[in-house]
Amino acid sequence: MTVEPKITPELVAKHGLTPDEYERIKSILKREPNFTELGIFSVMWSEHCSYKNSRKELRKFPTTGDRVLVKAGEENAGVIDIGDGWAIAFKMESHNHPSAVEPFQGAATGVGGIIRDIFTMGARPVFSLNSLRFGPITGDSPNVKTNRRLFAGVVSGISHYGNCIGIPTIGGEVYFDESYDGNPLVNVFNLGILKHEQIARGAAKGVGNPVFYVGAETGRDGLAGAAFASRDLTEESKEDRPAVQVGDPFREKLLLEACLELLATDAVAGIQDMGAAGLTCSTCETASRGGTGVEIDLAKVPQRETGMTPYETMLSESQERMLIIVKKGHEKTVCDIFAKWDLPYAEVGVVKDDGMMRVLNHGQVVAEIPARQLADEAPLYDREAKAGATPPQLDLAKLAEGDNHAALLSLLAHPSIASKNWVYRQYDHTVRAGTVVVPGSDSAVFLVREANKLLAATSDCNGLYCALDPRQGARIAIAEGARNLACAGAMPLAVTDNLNFGNPHKPENFWQLRESVEGLAEGCRAFDVPVTGGNVSLYNESPAGAIDPTPTVGMVGIIEEERHVTSSYFKAAGDAIILIGGFGDELGASHYLKVVHGQKIGPVPKLDFARERATHDALRALIKSRFVKSAHDLSEGGLAVALAESTLAHPNPPPQPLGATIEINAPGLRVDQLLFNETQGRIVITAKPTDVGPILLLLEMRGIPAHRIGTVGGDMFKVTANGAHVGWSIAELRTAWYDSIANAMNA
Amino acid sequence: MKAAVIRFPGSNCDQDCVLALSELGVKTDYVWHKDTSVAGYDLVVLPGGFSYGDYLRCGAIARFSPIMKAVKEYAAAGNLLLGICNGFQILCEAGLLPGALIRNRSLHFVCQHQNVRVEDISNPFLHLCRTGARLRIPIAHGEGSYSADAATLLQLERQNRILLRYVNNNGAAIDLANPNGSVESIAGIINEGRNVFGLMPHPERACDRRLGSDDGRIIFESILASLGAISLDEDAAAPTTSRSLT
Numbered sequence: 001m002t003v004e005p006k007i008t009p010e011l012v013a014k015h016g017l018t019p020d021e022y023e024r025i026k027s028i029l030k031r032e033p034n035f036t037e038l039g040i041f042s043v044m045w046s047e048h049c050s051y052k053n054s055r056k057e058l059r060k061f062p063t064t065g066d067r068v069l070v071k072a073g074e075e076n077a078g079v080i081d082i083g084d085g086w087a088i089a090f091k092m093e094s095h096n097h098p099s100a101v102e103p104f105q106g107a108a109t110g111v112g113g114i115i116r117d118i119f120t121m122g123a124r125p126v127f128s129l130n131s132l133r134f135g136p137i138t139g140d141s142p143n144v145k146t147n148r149r150l151f152a153g154v155v156s157g158i159s160h161y162g163n164c165i166g167i168p169t170i171g172g173e174v175y176f177d178e179s180y181d182g183n184p185l186v187n188v189f190n191l192g193i194l195k196h197e198q199i200a201r202g203a204a205k206g207v208g209n210p211v212f213y214v215g216a217e218t219g220r221d222g223l224a225g226a227a228f229a230s231r232d233l234t235e236e237s238k239e240d241r242p243a244v245q246v247g248d249p250f251r252e253k254l255l256l257e258a259c260l261e262l263l264a265t266d267a268v269a270g271i272q273d274m275g276a277a278g279l280t281c282s283t284c285e286t287a288s289r290g291g292t293g294v295e296i297d298l299a300k301v302p303q304r305e306t307g308m309t310p311y312e313t314m315l316s317e318s319q320e321r322m323l324i325i326v327k328k329g330h331e332k333t334v335c336d337i338f339a340k341w342d343l344p345y346a347e348v349g350v351v352k353d354d355g356m357m358r359v360l361n362h363g364q365v366v367a368e369i370p371a372r373q374l375a376d377e378a379p380l381y382d383r384e385a386k387a388g389a390t391p392p393q394l395d396l397a398k399l400a401e402g403d404n405h406a407a408l409l410s411l412l413a414h415p416s417i418a419s420k421n422w423v424y425r426q427y428d429h430t431v432r433a434g435t436v437v438v439p440g441s442d443s444a445v446f447l448v449r450e451a452n453k454l455l456a457a458t459s460d461c462n463g464l465y466c467a468l469d470p471r472q473g474a475r476i477a478i479a480e481g482a483r484n485l486a487c488a489g490a491m492p493l494a495v496t497d498n499l500n501f502g503n504p505h506k507p508e509n510f511w512q513l514r515e516s517v518e519g520l521a522e523g524c525r526a527f528d529v530p531v532t533g534g535n536v537s538l539y540n541e542s543p544a545g546a547i548d549p550t551p552t553v554g555m556v557g558i559i560e561e562e563r564h565v566t567s568s569y570f571k572a573a574g575d576a577i578i579l580i581g582g583f584g585d586e587l588g589a590s591h592y593l594k595v596v597h598g599q600k601i602g603p604v605p606k607l608d609f610a611r612e613r614a615t616h617d618a619l620r621a622l623i624k625s626r627f628v629k630s631a632h633d634l635s636e637g638g639l640a641v642a643l644a645e646s647t648l649a650h651p652n653p654p655p656q657p658l659g660a661t662i663e664i665n666a667p668g669l670r671v672d673q674l675l676f677n678e679t680q681g682r683i684v685i686t687a688k689p690t691d692v693g694p695i696l697l698l699l700e701m702r703g704i705p706a707h708r709i710g711t712v713g714g715d716m717f718k719v720t721a722n723g724a725h726v727g728w729s730i731a732e733l734r735t736a737w738y739d740s741i742a743n744a745m746n747a
Numbered sequence: 748m749k750a751a752v753i754r755f756p757g758s759n760c761d762q763d764c765v766l767a768l769s770e771l772g773v774k775t776d777y778v779w780h781k782d783t784s785v786a787g788y789d790l791v792v793l794p795g796g797f798s799y800g801d802y803l804r805c806g807a808i809a810r811f812s813p814i815m816k817a818v819k820e821y822a823a824a825g826n827l828l829l830g831i832c833n834g835f836q837i838l839c840e841a842g843l844l845p846g847a848l849i850r851n852r853s854l855h856f857v858c859q860h861q862n863v864r865v866e867d868i869s870n871p872f873l874h875l876c877r878t879g880a881r882l883r884i885p886i887a888h889g890e891g892s893y894s895a896d897a898a899t900l901l902q903l904e905r906q907n908r909i910l911l912r913y914v915n916n917n918g919a920a921i922d923l924a925n926p927n928g929s930v931e932s933i934a935g936i937i938n939e940g941r942n943v944f945g946l947m948p949h950p951e952r953a954c955d956r957r958l959g960s961d962d963g964r965i966i967f968e969s970i971l972a973s974l975g976a977i978s979l980d981e982d983a984a985a986p987t988t989s990r991s992l993t
Contacts, residue, residue, distance in 0.1 A: 248800070447958070
């Protein structure tokens with residue numbers, strides 16, 4: 001055996017552990033740890049695995065509800081009842097740091113990881129979303145080329161993994177902002193379907209049950225990736241490339257099918273994927289959940305390389321591996337199924353009753369740690385929180401009103417708003433034959449054939465709002481998610497979140513985290529949707545500073561009947577266009593200010609939860625009455641962008657364009673304010689002209705302002721706002737909007 | 748009638764194919780790639796996906812799977828064999844169809860609803876269509892650019908073996924409507940015996956109006972009708988244009 005390094009204060013520090021944490025380790029072990037044990041503690045007590053800086057905040061989320069079958073934090077993913085004996089498991093997770101240094105593999109293994117989290121629950125994964133952030137890919141910043149490389153690499157990594165494994169990627173979001181220069185965000189979401197009785201548990205139950213390792217062999221890739229993800233990114237981070245794992249979607253497809261085949265038998269007592277912190281995490285967590293101990297012998301672990309030390313084997317984050325606790329006597333079932341799928345498998349250990357995670361190597365003990373204390377008793381910290389400087393506020397009188405014709409074209413061409421077809425055409429979004437509303441609408445809609453249920457899903461977060469007011473930004477993220485679902489005809493069920501922030505040791509960053517968590521929690525309570533789980537990614541800092549706080553929200557809803565499915569684009573010439581929620585007037589924090597005037601300034605739009613929810617309920621009522629032909633929420637770029645998108649977003653554009661003629665009058669408002677303000681709670685719908693009367697009456701009875709503002713048709717988008725005329729041809733809008741990202745990437 | 752959908756390791760459209768056929772009332776089984784017989788089946792489908800991870804070259808390893816010997820014998824006996832996407836790639840690698848499918852000209856994977864034009868109906872797979880009919884069916888592939896030498900193309904053309912071409916909304920096979928750079932916009936071809944059909948579009952993803960198009964059904968219905976599994980009546984009249992939802 002190789003000689004292990006001596007434990008010194010420098011070595012402890014290099015493992016990201018503080019002297020206090022080291023003392024705590026000694027008191028748990030009642031002795032000094034050896035090198036392997038030090039490594040084990042360092043990954044389990046990293047922020048990535050232990051949430052030691054954020055756990056106290058996360059307790060603020062509402063996590064219960066009538067539909068919750070498995071609560072947040074109990075297992076790999078929460079499980080929600082969708083009726084008729086069916087349930088869904090879903091979750092969002094980040095792979096930001098790996099993607100910053102190796103975008104293709106970083107993103108690919110992110111997808112692989114989240115899919116494993118879902119089928120570990122016994123669910124068949126049926127669709128994915130992703131939420132991405134990059135620095136600008138247009139303009140003259142020296143970072144543009146790097147950002148394009150990261151963006152192209154991430155999209156192609158997601159496409160590679162998701163397409164190969166055969167799970168459609170049906171929606172998501174992509175934003176571009178300077179704050180993500182050098183520190184992209186890659187948040188991936190997966191949802192799976194299962195029957196109530198199929199919920200699998202990640203607990204090592206049954207003393208004496210054998211412990212199986214199945215899936216790909218362990219190599220040296222991804223060594224201590226969880227610890228790497230719990231540090232700031234620096235100039236030297238590229239030297240951490242070995243901490244990035246390498247994904248093999250083909251192996252994962254086999255693993256997925258083999259595990260689901262096995263879970264359909266009666267052989268499994270517990271199952272846990274090997275994600276962050278690999279073998280370490282899966283053994284101590286299953287033991288901790290089961291209230292048992294687990295003993296494994298590393299010599300029995302299938303290995304891809306020779307000469308791996310126990311330290312390396314325990315800390316490897318090789319992909320596509322699972323730990324399975326098998327009911328004694330059912331070993332042959334496991335062997336037969338994994339042999340059929342040509343996957344490595346090995347009986348590596350046994351469930352014990354002593355509460356210890358005991359690691360042997362050829363029979364010799366190399367690590368022995370109380371499992372529960374390792375898995376669940378990482379130190380928890382209250383970090384100092386301090387509000388940042390008040391951001392500058394808009395003084396409308398000092399804002400010059402420019403050319404509104406050019407302003408809309410700039411907004412539509414801005415990569416954050418432009419069509420994402422360059423992205424989603426690279427994702428297989430039609431496999432599994434269930435995609436009802438394809439990418440490009442407010443929510444993706446998917447028909448889960450197994451259960452005959454229609455689900456809508458969306459991911460949302462306006463980082464600009466969050467940078468200027470993290471609490472309000474988070475509240476709006478939830479409201480926007482719910483609004484997007486309502487526009488699809490869906491009722492929200494539950495939320496998963498991905499909290500992306502900077503280094504929590506900086507009081508300003510921690511304040512942003514706390515404000516955002518509290519904002520999300522308020523939103524969840526207002527819409528009565530529990531948080532079913534998620535992920536925290538801190539230390540999102542490059543040498544230039546922290547990212548804009550980005551608490552991404554993934555929200556899933558259910559559509560009762562097929563005829564309620566609604567999409568965002570205009571359907572027929574002659575249809576009436578109705579604006580629900582009033583004209584608005586808030587230009588603060590808008591994309592108009594950012595894109596056209598180069599200003600990231602507040603105030604962030606106000607939000608009234610009661611009014612917002614009443615609006616969504618009214619919209620759903622109108623949809624159920626079959627009045628609504630299209631529905632699109634107003635977000636970045638306000639009314640003008642929303643209307644333009646509705647003229648453009650048809651997935652199979654008709655030969656005759658469906659333009660629009662609009663007339664709006666709001667005395668006292670500037671034209672740019674009227675066109676581009678981002679006041680919340682607003683939706684544009686279309687309907688047959690004969691239905692306008694009953695629609696306006698229903699909205700009036702519910703106290704929701706609404707105006708008929710125009711008519712669909714023609715090859716122009718013409719607006720008369722407070723008497724001023726401005727118009728665009730659909731062709732010029734389409735060129736600006738549809739090809740913008742492709743043009744940037746081919747530049 | 749009975750249909751078999753072959754499951755290679757890495758197949759990922761196998762479940763969609765079984766579903767599409769089952770919903771048309773066809774008893775359909777999965778057949779594992781390590782099996783060695785397809786006896787008793789009236790239709791065999793090689794589904795889409797990434798067999799063997801598409802490592803080495805798409806379809807290049809799958810053609811050595813044990814089941815392929817039986818599939819070749821089955822096809823040689825004149826039985827109906829359908830290869831979709833990765834299945835088409837496997838048919839070319841196995842020598843059951845001529846030519847090859849190479850990387851898309853954009854070098855990107857491409858997924859979209861795509862118009863294809865029916866070029867020939869004198870075959871069991873498309874005989875319920877009219878020649879020139881336009882079908883709207885999803886494509887999803889990274890290596891779908893059909894390639895063949897001039898002699899092969901000439902032969903395919905002369906023998907009316909090019910069954911589908913990529914076209915625009917007006918039914919024209921122009922370069923702009925060619926999603927992957929396939930030579931002569933070829934989307935699907937048939938063998939000389941007219942019983943082995945390979946195509947890149949996914950008809951099994953276009954069998955349900957709720958998904959935006961059910962234009963793919965006509966391919967499965969044609970197969971069923973030619974096997975006598977459904978009777979031809981007035982209702983089976985072929986569409987001349989897309990039946991897609993707009």
